[in-house]
Amino acid sequence: xxxxxxxxxxxxxxxxxxxxxxxxxxxxxxxxxxxxxxxxxxxxxxxxxxxxxxxxxxxxxxxxxxxxxxxxxxxxxxxxxxxxxxxxxxxxxxxxxxxxxxxxxxxxxxxxxxxxxxxxxxxxxxxxxxxxxxxxxxxxxxxxxxxxxxxxxxxxxxxxx
Numbered sequence: 001x002x003x004x005x006x007x008x009x010x011x012x013x014x015x016x017x018x019x020x021x022x023x024x025x026x027x028x029x030x031x032x033x034x035x036x037x038x039x040x041x042x043x044x045x046x047x048x049x050x051x052x053x054x055x056x057x058x059x060x061x062x063x064x065x066x067x068x069x070x071x072x073x074x075x076x077x078x079x080x081x082x083x084x085x086x087x088x089x090x091x092x093x094x095x096x097x098x099x100x101x102x103x104x105x106x107x108x109x110x111x112x113x114x115x116x117x118x119x120x121x122x123x124x125x126x127x128x129x130x131x132x133x134x135x136x137x138x139x140x141x142x143x144x145x146x147x148x149x150x151x152x153x154x155x156x157x158x159x160x161x
Contacts, residue, residue, distance in 0.1 A: 080115035087160025103160035
């Protein structure tokens with residue numbers, strides 16, 4: 001059995017899960033060499049207060065798949081954000097960026113509402129012009145937008161891990 005890689009990182013000086021969570025809640029202090037722990041602690045907080053959304057069209061993915069989905073969203077007028085940034089982005093300041101995972105980005109309430117309105121205004125012909133698999137993924141993104149818009153002031157916090 002392969003040991004959990006986080007144990008080696010903790011042995012190398014990274015904060016434990018509890019200590020990382022405590023640091024995120026307290027606003028620091030943070031060890032910039034071990035940003036992954038604070039990213040996962042932030043993810044725990046978001047999962048506790050938020051609602052996980054179906055992302056089955058995004059896992060697993062290869063190569064530039066996320067950019068293909070982003071291009072489809074832009075073609076339909078969406079300016080909410082980038083699904084690629086959920087994987088390749090960094091948590092908000094003052095959390096140090098992780099050296100690998102988790103990635104993070106967020107779409108606030110107004111861009112979510114605007115993107116949903118643009119989707120609703122798009123035509124069947126525009127949607128038919130999308131790569132079929134990208135279209136399915138975009139429809140899943142639209143379900144995220146609907147979930148966010150259904151709760152006043154909510155947006156989307158996305159993590160790639």
